[in-house]
Amino acid sequence: MAADVHNQPWESMPSNGCLTAEHLTVERLRIDRAESPTPGLVEGTEPGAGQETAMFVHTQSFEDLTADTEEEAGPESAEGVGPVEEEGPDEEVCPEEEARRSGVREKEEDVTSEAWRAHRKHVFVLSEAGKPIYSRYGTEEALSSTVGVMMALVAFVESDKNAIRSIQGDGYRVVFLRKSPLVLVGVSRGSQSDRELVRELQYVYYQIVSLLTLTQLDHIFKHKQNYDLRRLLSGSEHLTASLLRLLELDPGPLLSAVTCLPLAGAARDTVSASLQHARAPTLVFSILLAGTRLVSLVRRKEQHLHHMDLHLLFNLVGSSSSFREGEGWTPVCLPKFNTAGFFHAHVSYLLPGTPLCLVLVSTDREDFFTLSDCKRRFLERLQKRSAFHALQEALACPTYPVAQVGIPELRHFVYKSKSSGLYTSPELPVPYSSEEEQERLMCLYQQLHSRLHHPTRPLRSIYRCTHTENLFAWVTSGFELYLCFSPLGTKAVAVAAVNKLLKWIRKEEDRLFILSPLTY
């Protein structure tokens, strides 16, 4: 595989002048979106853009996610190790992962084994005093010698706090993220860029903050540098493990976006209105989920949810069977909203056996019974309406085949509407049904994403061919689009497909997106 990548290097579209803004008739932009099936290039008019204010913290895209670290220090290479190279086209793409397939339980692994070393990505969390806090594979105790080496490296590569550094070794890339009072280390054998790795480490960091708050973390380590944080994190290892899987398989975190359960617009509006109706004074967000898909989100007027906090909530709910019974009530910090305090989340499945889970986020830890009553009122109201039936039917097909778009060469795509922070994507077709293949495709999208959002040389579009698929990525101020074609496709096919696809998304946007989000 390495060879064919080498033969067909990345191609930047703007230099060919093949697809530019003019390509999609600019004048149509001025036409009211209701009359225009063709999407605008301007943010707020693209398919899937919400009609009112956005539900999420306004996110341009990847940049604002890393902004807080970049302000302080951009990714830098360690002195004497050589500059960090732009991933070369001859680099092997996503090598197969023997260890994971062998099905060894992640925690029980022998850290001296070949399998352990062969894992494609290791993630470690340490305290600044060098105490192990989390290791993705193997137990933290067994890793104490490795931890020593890493701490020495951390001391070597940096003097500033909150800095990112990376070093590259024999087929490995090691990225350090110092988020005082924690140090996070990612070791990757894959082709991920530093920025991708840093993004994942940030998620792990925020996962920990969401359980404890930064205020508590700081407090603990200020009073006892040597504190063993595993005591407080016990029982949360499965959350971090499933978060790392989510990061590898779900385009949402990559795109800073979430996806919706396809549902007729009218039914969704009824669900939203019922949620809006079941309000309470301390309620800040009412979120209805179907698995990792958003059905509706109603929020307090001035408050926006950050997609990252939403991903952390998805992960918390999705990876904890403990919410399956009864009603859950848990403190949760939404770190992108506020790292200092806890919200209190009422978590319950609407009916036994459905994937519909309602998360009500309140500011008051005493308010359990008020929220429990909100849930009851929401359900009662919804059950009286035909939308409830529509919702249950929608659960039966939470995704759609790419064939609906009617482009034979198109295998898969991911489309994000920037202004709404929502994305849509069809189900993965046969060649990508295994988890390995799914992860490989995600890797390819990640690479395209890295190219498009390169900090100094961003691209507007990329076309790339390999033995196994042809890929096309395009970003405008309104949307971001990644397409995967069969290897038989051509660039002309890809370019034509974009127009057709955008028209299709425009036609279906009512079902695929939340066009009219509500506030209380």
Place this chain on the structure above:
Amino acid sequence: MTAMRVDAKVVMLGKESVGKTSLVERYVHHRFLVGPYQNTIGAAFVAKPTHVGDKVVTLGIWDTAGSERYEAMSRIYYRGARGAVVCYDLTDSSSFQRARFWVKELQNCEEHCKIYLCGTKNDLIEADRGLRQVDYHDVQDFADEIGAQHFETSSKTGSNVDELFQKVAEDYNSSSFEVMPEEQGVDLGQKKDSYFYACCH
């Protein structure tokens, strides 16, 4: 307007993985879930009506997470509770130390709350007596000292589980004649924790 009528608030306390969730699961759903153990996140609430004589008493059971992470939060779960089932694992002596901690906490903060000491996983002891790490008579002495009830249960076989909760309901029923019912559940008017607001405004 009110969602459900709960007569008696009951809280499950104890070190993580001693089997609190399994006890509630057995009592409420009459089953024992096998498979990988999953920690409770925060706490889970379930209301369960039960018959005491010809009356129906609804227990509002709070199944709390054992992780130390949630310790600071525990007060909201046991405040105003009529019964506390303090669990320990019969095969783990350290879990009994933790039970003593909870007993002390309850004695200090919640004097009207009846305490039920519950040794869990009795089926393991029955299969192999050598596994027992907490002596029955030691706990009985401790229970007498603090005026608590004492049970040994197995959520796997169901042994003594219904008896435990039935006793909780009966005790509530007979004591509710004497004690003026206190505020049930939580005080909605009371706004604590305004620190959160202080941070974001």
